[in-house]
Amino acid sequence: MDLDLRVVSASERLDRIEFNPGSEWLAHAIQLGSYRCPHCGCLSELHTGTLRQHEHDRKHLDPSPWGQSCARLRPLAAAWEWFLDFSCMGCGAPVRLFYGHGGEYSMGSHKYRLLEVVETATWSKGDEAPWVSSQRRGV
Numbered sequence: 001m002d003l004d005l006r007v008v009s010a011s012e013r014l015d016r017i018e019f020n021p022g023s024e025w026l027a028h029a030i031q032l033g034s035y036r037c038p039h040c041g042c043l044s045e046l047h048t049g050t051l052r053q054h055e056h057d058r059k060h061l062d063p064s065p066w067g068q069s070c071a072r073l074r075p076l077a078a079a080w081e082w083f084l085d086f087s088c089m090g091c092g093a094p095v096r097l098f099y100g101h102g103g104e105y106s107m108g109s110h111k112y113r114l115l116e117v118v119e120t121a122t123w124s125k126g127d128e129a130p131w132v133s134s135q136r137r138g139v
């Protein structure tokens with residue numbers, strides 16, 4: 001069964017699109033971005049370290065209804081693209097954030113650019129997330 005999902009531009013939901021680990025290092029300031037949930041208005045924060053950590057996720061096959069529906073709706077590019085799954089702190093709605101290579105800032109080190117978000121078209125607090133929670137880490 002397909003879930004009722006939609007793809008929106010990351011800039012519609014997040015207040016930061018570019019994450020540059022190089023300027024973080026220079027400014028000693030962590031670059032934070034916030035996703036605003038369209039269902040409850042809650043903010044979920046992420047930072048450069050979150051993105052770096054989830055680069056490994058692209059190698060994991062996700063057999064859950066969520067993973068399969070996302071893969072059909074918005075397949076991952078062959079290279080230099082990653083995704084991050086999380087659920088809204090406020091209402092538990094599942095979100096998949098796609099991000100890519102945002103250019104190099106030094107030899108072999110890259111910036112990140114947020115691309116698109118897959119989210120449920122409708123969601124009520126108390127709905128059960130379409131994945132097995134034990135497989136998930138929070139943001």
Ligand SMILES: [Zn+2]
Pocket residue numbers: 037038039040041042088089090091092093
């Ligand atoms: Zn929410």
